[in-house]
Amino acid sequence: MNTSSDRLSSEGGLFSQPKAVWAVAFACVISFMGMGLVDPILPAISNQLHASGSQVSLLFSSYTLVTGLMMLITGFISSRIGPKRTMIVGIAFIIAFSAFAGMSGSVWEIVGFRGGWGLGNALFIATALTAIVGLSTGGTAKAIILYEAALGLGISVGPLLGGELGSISWRGPFFGVSVLMSFAFIAILALLPRIPKPKARISIADPFKALKYPGLLTLGIVALFYNFGFFTLLAYTPLVMELGIHQLGYVFFGWGVALAITSVIGAPKLAQSMGAVRALRLMLLCFALDLAAMGVWHDSKTALVILVIVAGLFLGVVNTLLTTVVMGAAPVERSVASASYNFVRFVGGAIGPWLANKLHEWFDSVQLPFYFGAFIVILGIVVTWLGRRALSGVDTSGGH
Structure with missing residues (x-):
């Protein structure tokens, strides 16, 4: 029986993929741009639309909350109209709502349209992972690394594009995503073959039922705490660094490049050498210490820049x-496991940015949100220990 470490290090050509896989991966890059795209323009939106930090942070909260909630229906929809149509509908939502966000006249309009964007994102990304895994060559592990590479590339390019277009107008990045996602729409339409519907239709209740498996539930809770820290970094740090739009774009571009490199190279090596769960604990600890260090050196721009990239x-x-490890955490369809996991974890992504900025406003403390984020990530490590029996099964799962 293969371990998750073996799956990550299995042989197979990562880049020898069908055109359809590259079309989906390209669309993933553009979709994931939406996560970091607004980082460089957060201060500009706050200043020009007279919005507080907590109000601006809702651009992330509405996006991630709707994404998480809508994950519950992605399998239901996909099993009825097919994965390809589901992705196309999702991309169409992203094109429309990113353009609407660019035409907004208040921060509350942007928050609302980002929610619509999150709906499209949910329909697309859950189905895209399933499509890449199903169509790729080289096995599940290589497909996931390709997916994560697309995520990292999108997250890294997003702030860079946001900085360049945002220097013209804060509306530019929103229109840029709309245009780029239109190209992705055409690529998916032309290159992606019809993917068969699942043999059994997925009900709305299936993602909830999947959470009865301890391994999947434990990983979802760990990811919830992790996402809290992740979005504290993403949505709070730009507002306290006091850098220009271009500078913020370059900083988060460096952060995204670092993320992309280790997602492809670092993760397989660590999983092979020490096991996936132990490696996960170590990296969560390093991230928590990094957030705490941001709190200690919050008054140094140089230190914050270095710590963000690290x-x-x-x-x-x-x-x-x-x-x-989520792909092998429960004996259910991959799309159902993904929906369950993403539903739980995106709750942390929704709460994190808003609460981080609220803590800053309530206590007039720059460092407190960083310390609190580090504490929440530490709770994620505690959950891996409390659920170690369930995760031992995940670490020796061969997938399904």
Whole structure:
């Protein structure tokens, strides 16, 4: 029986993939741009639309909350209209709502349209992972690494594009995503073959039923705590660094590049050498210490820049390890496991950015949100210990 470490290090050509896989991967890159795209323009939106930090942070909260909630229906929809149509509908939502966000006149309009964007994102990304795994050559592990590489590339390019377009207008990055996602729409339409529907239709209740498996539930809770810290970094740090739009774009570009590299290279090596779960604990600890260090040196721009980029090294490994072990955490369809896991974890992504900025406003403390984020990530490590019996099964699962 293969371990998750073996799956991550299995032989097979990562880049020898059908055109359809590259079309989906390209669309993933553009979709994931939406996560970091708004980082460089958060201060500009706050200043020009007279919004507080907690209000601006809702651009992340509405996006991730709707994404998480809608994950519950992605399998239901996909099993009825097919994965390809589900992805196309999701991309169409992203194109429309990113353009609407660019035309907004208030921060509350952007928050609302980001929620619609999250709906499209949910329909697309859950189905995209299933499509890449199903169509790729080289096995599940290589497909997941390719997916995470697309995630890392999108996250890294997003802030860079956001900085360049945002220097013209804060509306530019939103329109940029709409245009780029239109190209992805055409690529998926032309290159992706019809993917058969699942033999059994998935009900809305199936993702909830999947959470009865201890391994999947434990990983979801770990990812919830992790995402809290992840989005504290993503949505709070740009507002306290006091850098220009271009500078923020370059900083988070470096962060995203670090994330992309370790998601492809670092995760397989660590999983092979020490096991996926132990490697996950180590990287979560490093991330928590990184957040705490941001709190200690919050008044140094240089220190914050370095710590943000270094954080990307840890986050890339965590993302890949979590996605890999989740695929074997429960004897259910991959799409159902993904929906359950993403529903739980995105709750942390929704709460994290808003609460981080609220803590800053309530206590007039720059460092407190960093310390609190580190504490929440530590709770994720505690959960891996409390659920170690369930995770021992995940670490020796051969997938399904």
